[in-house]
Amino acid sequence: MLSDRGFECESFLANDVKHILEPPDYNDIPPISDFIERWEAFIKITQSDQKVYLVDGYFYNNMAITYFTFNEAIENIQSHLLLIDKIFEDTSVLLVYIWQNNIKNHFDWLGKERGNNWLESNMDIILNEPFAQKSGLRGYESYLNFWNGAKALALDTLSSYTNMDTLDFSTDDHNWDQFLPVILNKIIQ
Numbered sequence: 711m712l713s714d715r716g717f718e719c720e721s722f723l724a725n726d727v728k729h730i731l732e733p734p735d736y737n738d739i740p741p742i743s744d745f746i747e748r749w750e751a752f753i754k755i756t757q758s759d760q761k762v763y764l765v766d767g768y769f770y771n772n773m774a775i776t777y778f779t780f781n782e783a784i785e786n787i788q789s790h791l792l793l794i795d796k797i798f799e800d801t802s803v804l805l806v807y808i809w810q811n812n813i814k815n816h817f818d819w820l821g822k823e824r825g826n827n828w829l830e831s832n833m834d835i836i837l838n839e840p841f842a843q844k845s846g847l848r849g850y851e852s853y854l855n856f857w858n859g860a861k862a863l864a865l866d867t868l869s870s871y872t873n874m875d876t877l878d879f880s881t882d883d884h885n886w887d888q889f890l891p892v893i894l895n896k897i898i899q
Contacts, residue, residue: 724767781840
């Protein structure tokens, strides 16, 4: 949609190991400050051209949720997110967060959509990390509780950003395309 309107765009999908924001190895979790340095380097790249950069999943899923999973204190994660917000002071940034009211229905759907035991594999990853171990989380209900906590973390921080514009949408029907016109208008205005 942006390209059709003459914008030069570049997109980065979550877990793209070639991306500057992605740690090379999640087995050795970098300190939170490493993500700040990665965002600072990324912002320098974006300020050198006129492209619109679309970055999928890095702000919450690949960064904040990583530390949530590894039992970093919520206050530290929120402070970290606010430090990154300061990096965007001279850059136009729109953070779009799409969430579901009913996490269980979403993960039931996601498990069917992704197939090949994706849900069991993801549960195994989450429930074997320090946060789940310390909290005694076991089984599907605990997995859903983890993601409800992650959603609460994200929604709680959205209103705290001063340098980023934010949009958040709730959908339980997985029709994300319905939000594209609103997002597009916010970007091109």
